[in-house]
Amino acid sequence: MPVYACICAAVTTSQVEATILAGARTVSDIGERCYAGTGCGGCVNRLQELIEETEPSSDRVKELPRSA
Numbered sequence: 001m002p003v004y005a006c007i008c009a010a011v012t013t014s015q016v017e018a019t020i021l022a023g024a025r026t027v028s029d030i031g032e033r034c035y036a037g038t039g040c041g042g043c044v045n046r047l048q049e050l051i052e053e054t055e056p057s058s059d060r061v062k063e064l065p066r067s068a
């Protein structure tokens, strides 16, 4: 059974995570790409949490060794 991150747009948590991994970095980005968060707004805090949990950390990128 799918877990919905946004009931209004019937968008699942997995779909939101895929949207973030595809480049969405703000709640507004997510709304433009998959319509989550564009209805009642009740899921906006959850979408923000998903961004923080899912997006690649810029700190980790800095730690990667650079190839010459």
Ligand code: FES
Pocket (backbone or CB within 6 Å): 005, 006, 007, 008, 009, 036, 037, 038, 039, 040, 041, 042, 043, 044
């Ligand atoms: S539950 Fe996402 S906008 Fe209403």
